[in-house]
Amino acid sequence: MSRRNILFGGAAVSAGALLAGCTSNDPKQAAGDATVPVAAGSSSPGKAITVGFSAPAADHGWMAAISTNAKAAAKRFPEVTFKAVEAGADATAQRAALETLIQAKPDVIVVLPYDGAQLTATGRKAMEAGIPVVNLDRAFSDELAFRLLLKGDNYGMGVAAGHFIGDRLKAAGVSNPVIAEIPGIDSLPLTQDRSKGFKDALAGYGFSVKHRVAAQFTIDSGQQAAANLLQAAPKLDALWNHDDDQGVGVLAAINQAGRKEFFMVGGAGSAKVMQQIQADNTVLKATVTYSPSMSASAVALARLVANGRGMADLAELAIPKEIRLSSETVTKENAADYLPLGF
Incomplete structure (x- = not known):
């Protein structure tokens, strides 16, 4: 996995240290000073969970890497069972596959839809069934259809x-x-x-x-x-x-x-x-x-969502609602750093 496992510079999924609360320079903090609650460390294993996954067929190098990276990321976590379903040839086929997945009741679903608008109702159905949805890249048209939107820029x-x-x-x-x-x-x-x-x-x-x-x-x-x-x-x-x-x-x-x-x-x-x-x-x-490593990030974050965890370097106790990854420029000078993320 090498650099694929960096995932937001490493902070999102591997930081075990807790973020410090508000502190004074005096070792003896004044009475009444407030502290900021922080998310639990995210590197230690949580409860056993099943992560459902669906993405369009690998008819393009980038899309092939989406599925490969998601599966590889799931293997990093001993508590994760990865359950992928075939998306079929179009939005209709993917909807049917997701309906079957929802019936299996995984703990969380990661989905890159053929078409976000056409599959919005399915995402919302999963959410209403108590299954958090990590919407990857192509956004649903209703925010009630996903717990987290993770996309490129x-x-x-x-x-x-x-x-x-x-x-x-x-x-x-x-x-x-x-x-x-x-x-x-x-x-x-x-x-x-x-x-x-x-x-x-x-x-x-x-x-x-x-x-x-x-x-x-x-x-x-x-x-x-x-x-x-x-x-x-x-x-x-x-x-x-x-x-x-x-x-x-x-x-x-x-x-x-x-x-x-x-x-x-x-x-x-x-x-x-x-x-x-x-x-x-x-x-x-x-x-x-526009890196397909985003699917690895999605699986890692889905694991935290399913276990009720946040990102350890943020003060908030829960995963954010939306994350947009930056587009970075690869040149001769830095290509060696980015090559492991290539598809």
């Missing part, structure tokens, strides 16, 4: 990519750059959030996207979208590709066209992309993370 991905590109172009003295963007499926809110973050960050430098062609989160679609974009743009200064899986096709198209005058930023943080960034022998110079 799609808007933040765009911001991180925009800042890397903006800073690099400014440092190079490029005043009117030609910037391109290859998003994933444009109809998805996550794509829209990523593009908005990118646009907003670039605006801070006085820059904007000049060429944009959407793909479909697949290698073939990435290659086709990139080929079309390169034909339309005889010169580029920078390119952001939203997804490292489709980026395999994007790089193939770039290599076929023999284009080297620009630099590229990826998205999500695949291991292959991080290795290419380390090697520094392509136009790919960075990627911004």
